[in-house]
Amino acid sequence: MGLMSLLSELSVLVGEAFAAEGLDPAHGEVVVSQRPELAQFQCNGAMAAARVVGAPPRELAGKVASRLGAHPHLAAVDIAGPGFINLTISDDWLAAVTQRAVDDPRLGVPASSEPSTVLVDYGGPNVAKAMHVGHLRATIIGDSLARLFSFLGHKVIRDPHFGDWGLQMGLVMAEIERRRPELAYFVPEFTGPFPEEPPVTLEDLQEIYPVAAARAETDPAWAERARLMTVELQQGRPGYVALWQQMKRVSEESQRADFARLGVEFDLWYGESDVADRMEPLVRRLLEQGVAEESRGAVIIRVDQPGEKRELPPLILETSLGGYLYSTSDLATIEMRVDDLGVDLALYVVDARQSDHFEQLFRAARVAGIAPPEVRLEHIKFGTMNGKDGKPFKTRAGGVVSLSDLIDLIETAASARLAEAEIAEGYPEAERKAIARQVGVAALKFGDLINNRASDYIFDLDRFSSFEGKTGPYLQYGAVRIRSIQRRAAGRDLPTGPILPPVQAADRELMLELARLPEIMGRAAELRAPNHLAEYAFVLASAWNRFYDHCHILDEADPSRQASWLSLAHLTLRALTLLLDLLGIEVPERM
């Protein structure tokens, strides 16, 4: 039996008391108290249980409480209100629990007893487009979830799933053709060799794509041309494939650089085109099986089952021109992920606006038998990042803000803040730059991840770069303060020692906060909600900062108390560093 968390142990304890009364031990679930001035923990089960047996809740709570009263781990057991059982644990036990975390490389967080293969599909860059603010959320939420599931013992596969095979390719190619029809790529019978150098730079593509997208709106004939070019690319026309490969290379270069600045790495670098070979056989098979059908010249799968509450249009697999869509590649990608990668759980970290698409896609995957029932497919949806005006975040000129510009903005703000701080003055220039980068990225990521992912949120550079209060840098600052103490303690050869029972509110509360780590991680994973990690990291850092203020470790006269506090500081740093790592945030040595 592995380590149990404090809350699970308490729940077992109270559950046994319920069982002794002939009731379901599940009623014994213990949670952190909502009324800290009354108790540390509470159990609400007596009210529900009382209903089952038809007894007065307070009376039942009293019976359970009297069975718990003498337990050596508990310092106080009270009944309050309609039948709350309030619990306060003994300081001795709290110290023992904290010591257990100190001795555990996993800080008391158990690894999953049923490890799965979890694929996280996030980032979603498109060929021909540099990443912009819209990619920020997908990237950092997905990255955080990937890190969390990995820490919890799952096999995680990170895949950005490039958009590289759809109509956007035809649109861009058609626009390049319009401007430079003489290029070899467009000569019908020519099969190469084609020029080594791409005919377009990333800047060109940046300019071309929006123009092409707009032209498709106003010029139907031209749009048709783009569709046709898409189909011909998918069918392997040499000139288009050559051009496509060059555009892809140019785009990927900048995207990898953006991901690198955010400290995000992937295990696979797959895109839609990587399942190109599967699409045609898949569509044919589904037609043969009668799962797919022809309708209005296209091949579709109807996804409305009898009894389905949500009506949805069919999923289109093949256009009337014979082209494939992202629906097709998404379905083929599910097949690949299930058959070749053995995925148990796939998390699609994609904008909430695509929820209909994923509902259609997942239903289609079920009816087609591509995803067996035991494979879980989930759309991890998130809201839009808006500007101060509540509308999608734009530059002053009204353009889309590129991801690298956004990172520049926040790093510049961090540099400015650093320049104001007298303590940073003596640092070498290189270190100051590194700190500005780490602080900037921390502010950006934490500012995003602290929000519930489902809601839209407002990005306000001034607020994000104040670096005070509930921000990424606040957490880094807390951790850095511990490092500073550690350096000084090492300089004076001060040892760490066994955790002693707390002597005041500040160290007791820090220990209590640390004991919540396992439940927080479990909940964050279950809800796929990094904001629970972020919120807890802030609460823990606050508890540390209070402790820092009230308990002066280096001045402590009692050597064993000092050694205990040093251990507590070490543990806090490990917990903070771990949490920040799960949020994708680095901790500087000093700042």
Next chain:
RNA sequence: GCCCCCGUAGCUCAGAGGACAGAGCAGGAGCCUUCUAAGCUCUUGGCCGGAGGUUCGAAUCCUCCCGGGGGUACCA
């Protein structure tokens, strides 16, 4: 029209059916001869969009309404 998401303090946002609804910022009052003040302490501020319902108990679940956003067959 239909479907999905969101309306919580001046602002930005949390909130696991439970006890008087929380945080950060902003506003007010304090704390640097002591481990980094990017910090700490205290404080002002809310009929949780509205109306019903379920429940011992609802910001949380259900229904309707109002307001905002998004999506709705060959874009991603």
